[in-house]
Amino acid sequence: MNEETKDLGSELRRRIDAYLDAIDRVLSASGMNRSERRNITDDVETQIQEMLAARGGGAPTRADVEAVLAELDLPEAYASVRAETSGPQRTTDVSSTALPLGPRRFSRTAIVGALGAPLLLICFFLIFLARQVRAPGPAWWQYVLMITVLPVGLAAPFGTTILGIISISQIRRSAGRLYGLGLALFDALLFPLLALDKLILAGWLAAFQDGASAPWFVASPFVIPFWTIVCCAIVDGIIIYWAWRAVTAPPGRCQPGAEETQAAIQKRAGLAKIALCVCLGGLVPGGLVAGQARILSPDAAGMAYLLFVGCQIAAFVLGVMSWKDSLGKAAGVVSAVLAVGSLFLIL
Amino acid sequence: MRTWVAQLRKGLVELCVMGVLRDGEAYGYEILQRMGKAEGLAITESTVYPILARLANEGLVTVRVAPSPSGPPRRYYQLTPVGHTRLLEMGAYWKEISTAVNNLVEGEKK
Numbered sequence: 145m146n147e148e149t150k151d152l153g154s155e156l157r158r159r160i161d162a163y164l165d166a167i168d169r170v171l172s173a174s175g176m177n178r179s180e181r182r183n184i185t186d187d188v189e190t191q192i193q194e195m196l197a198a199r200g201g202g203a204p205t206r207a208d209v210e211a212v213l214a215e216l217d218l219p220e221a222y223a224s225v226r227a228e229t230s231g232p233q234r235t236t237d238v239s240s241t242a243l244p245l246g247p248r249r250f251s252r253t254a255i256v257g258a259l260g261a262p263l264l265l266i267c268f269f270l271i272f273l274a275r276q277v278r279a280p281g282p283a284w285w286q287y288v289l290m291i292t293v294l295p296v297g298l299a300a301p302f303g304t305t306i307l308g309i310i311s312i313s314q315i316r317r318s319a320g321r322l323y324g325l326g327l328a329l330f331d332a333l334l335f336p337l338l339a340l341d342k343l344i345l346a347g348w349l350a351a352f353q354d355g356a357s358a359p360w361f362v363a364s365p366f367v368i369p370f371w372t373i374v375c376c377a378i379v380d381g382i383i384i385y386w387a388w389r390a391v392t393a394p395p396g397r398c399q400p401g402a403e404e405t406q407a408a409i410q411k412r413a414g415l416a417k418i419a420l421c422v423c424l425g426g427l428v429p430g431g432l433v434a435g436q437a438r439i440l441s442p443d444a445a446g447m448a449y450l451l452f453v454g455c456q457i458a459a460f461v462l463g464v465m466s467w468k469d470s471l472g473k474a475a476g477v478v479s480a481v482l483a484v485g486s487l488f489l490i491l
Numbered sequence: 492m493r494t495w496v497a498q499l500r501k502g503l504v505e506l507c508v509m510g511v512l513r514d515g516e517a518y519g520y521e522i523l524q525r526m527g528k529a530e531g532l533a534i535t536e537s538t539v540y541p542i543l544a545r546l547a548n549e550g551l552v553t554v555r556v557a558p559s560p561s562g563p564p565r566r567y568y569q570l571t572p573v574g575h576t577r578l579l580e581m582g583a584y585w586k587e588i589s590t591a592v593n594n595l596v597e598g599e600k601k
Contacts, residue, residue, distance in 0.1 A: 184544050187520070194562060488585070
């Protein structure tokens with residue numbers, strides 16, 4: 145609510161907000177992004193206030209508000225117009241907006257799915273407690289815990305992931321009546337990503353088991369954990385980024401990037417330039433390590449190497465984000481080759 | 492007939508909105524009122540505001556928010572240089588096609 149409209153009675157304010165919310169839901173269901181929806185509802189709100197002011201006679205009454213709203217288009221009108229005024233690449237499923245507009249609510253499936261994460265922790269804790277008790281044999285309550293808690297704990301990762309996927313589907317088909325897409329995606333990705341991170345960790349431990357040939361590399365205690373954490377963060381970040389793009393794309397759209405605007409293209413070109421600069425900037429500490437490693441102290445060489453790798457990782461992430469730009473693609477490929485290649489030279 | 496008129500109007504709204512902004516900035520309701528004064532172009536807010544939002548998203552207009560004496564802040568729209576170029580192109584095409592259609596409907600003027 146705007147400050148200027150606070151003098152409207154709360155009941156009248158609610159009536160106007162309900163009308164604006166209905167428009168927002170229709171626009172949301174037709175695939176419009178939040179920024180555009182906000183612009184439209186702000187314009188409509190301004191129009192309502194202007195029309196109320198034009199009626200004169202002091203503070204607006206309920207009859208004034210109803211009369212003004214009656215002059216305006218029904219919220220459903222925004223659905224058909226949205227499809228007709230969009231560019232040819234937008235293939236929004238407008239039929240979904242014909243669904244009746246009920247009250248919006250948070251997805252219960254997503255909430256139930258999210259309970260799986262703490263449930264697993266509680267299960268681990270209870271099992272840990274049960275193992276601490278020393279007795280001649282397992283007590284009756286330990287059997288109860290094994291029968292009840294253990295299956296629940298083991299089922300939680302699968303249940304959370306499945307419920308997450310179901311809730312994403314429900315939210316996308318709800319024409320704006322359900323929300324909580326972020327939590328639903330969290331449910332769907334949490335345990336698969338944890339499993340993937342575990343795999344990456346196991347991979348790194350296996351790779352470093354025989355030690356590295358460069359003495360400064362093994363001398364720096366933070367290099368191996370750094371690489372592991374960074375790899376997990378990059379892989380998880382990219383998966384989350386693409387998953388979010390996929391689930392927030394309007395239903396029925398052919399390709400996630402189909403409705404590109406001039407502003408988006410310019411933003412991507414800017415990101416690509418930054419990626420290339422960061423990639424090239426990282427060559428300075430990289431060259432220092434390659435050429436002067438023998439005269440540098442292990443710590444200094446380690447830090448320079450981390451700086452080099454950090455730059456290449458940042459360039460890779462920016463390159464992936466601007467992949468459709470040729471510069472971004474080049475920065476992404478070069479930085480990945482440099483970062484991975486440096487590992488091969490060291491190991 | 493009504494369907495045909497509605498379709499024709501909708502196809503021209505974008506050009507008309509940009510035409511209203513040709514000489515300077517205007518806020519949403521003002522654009523709507525100016526378009527409403529044009530005979531045969533009675534267009535409602537559910538058509539105009541989504542187009543304004545899309546033009547802003549495409550970088551064809553800029554938005555400036557300024558306080559209003561009668562309520563919430565007004566959002567003033569103004570054509571960008573790219574928007575001006577697009578308007579000229581659309582205007583030229585409109586002249587071309589309207590002449591061609593007139594010639595077909597009314598016959599070639601000798």
